[in-house]
Amino acid sequence: MTPPTIRRDGRSDAFFDAAGRGELVIKRCADCAAWHAPEASGCHLCGGAALEWTRASGDAVLITWAKVHPRGEGDALHIAFVELAEGPWLHAALDGVDDPSAGLALKAAFVRPDDGEPLLVFRTA
């Protein structure tokens, strides 16, 4: 299946810059050092508004998953909530995880399509 093409939006360019280097970055509060998902715009723990893109370990565990079945041709895809070692959950795509189970150890990886930005996926650690 052809991977979807992702374009930049100006708000998450740092994520894709890091992805190009094979690194996962998420947000971290400059004031209290709490970790947040990439979509976060402020810190719900201390109220701080300064979140900085910061490299995460890429280690995660599987919380829950679902299998998206295509209406036409193509393969079914596993999507998931994964919990990063740092604490935040990510909306994630699983790659090559055939037998998912809660708590399964995962590692962040990137798929590099010919066109567009790299795609974050999680594979069995």
Next chain:
Amino acid sequence: MGAAIAGLGMTEMGKVYGRSARRLAADAVRLAAADAGLALEELDGLLISHGMGGSPGIELADVLGLRDLRLLTVMNAFGATAGAMIASAAMAVQSGSASAVACVFADAPLRPKVSAGAAYDSTPREFRGYGGMTAAQGFRSVNALYALAAQRHMAEYGTTSEQLGAVAVSTREWARLNPIAQMRDPMTTADHQASRWVVEPLHLLDCCLVSNGAVAVIVTAADRAADLAQPAVHILGWGQGHPGNRYERGSDFGLTTGATISGPAALKMAGMTVADIQMCQLYDCYTITTLLTLEDYGFCAKGEGGEFVASGALGPGGALPTNTGGGQLSGYYMWGMTPVSEAIIQARGQAGERQVARNETILVSGNGGILDHHSTLILSPAQAGSSTTTGR
């Protein structure tokens, strides 16, 4: 002085084409006022809940020709709105800020020759940014998020697809007795299991319908309602619960809902416990929603919802008749007005072949977002403090 529901107006529902959501809303308000035996000009409050496919706003008052209203607002707590609207109307009546309040929901997402699945489709033409990346990878639909919730409950508590199927089957058994239900063909657990995956672990028959239509109710003072055309349906308790799940370590996503907050609040106001509830009308956007809501209200222990729904308790003849009109799974999808409307019909004793004999205490739920927002109402044909209410 208590508040009561004095009128119910329901348009045709389902594949109803050619009328906008605004027109449907206006029709439902007119029907509700006529049902109550009130002239439109006797309404002094209007609360509006819009859906996804069209948005009647406060201009609905002008469409209806209402003058000198004392309460007019659009409310939105997604699927919890109907319960929240009726509670607000009751408070307005009890405070004296309005005396007869119409609460209306309308939506018209279906179009001719377009599948129901496409009605709410918001797939973008291109994917941009981090959110675009997750959307492109499959996080595109409410179905996907409820599937993740269902899977978490299944993994945590051993809940099975067949148990979710039991919810769909019992709801269909009720729908078969409801002339206005959209899906009335017989359904077995095998049918449920054989229906196509929407997003695994959710089969097609785990998912609600999509309907065009509108439902309105009139809320007024209990003593005034007693003099109107229909049997009064008393609003004995209400509550909301918005857990604010954060997607991070410790999240209860998929395991519990705001019903743990709204249920006890509504029951306490009504002076009841779940043991006093004789019938449930629950927001059933998916079979898992029914199961979770029953657990969170305390009809069974957390994690035992699967066994409870598979016991036959919810269907005709069961110990806890639930979604007796077919719910949103088989009846009609009018957001929170689906359970509200059936509760009113049952409380009045007007449910015909599906009428439940013990109808004195009815619990009604609303659920919105991805199990993010919840509302609860306790409705009864008997006024608060009267001695006619009895245990289940």
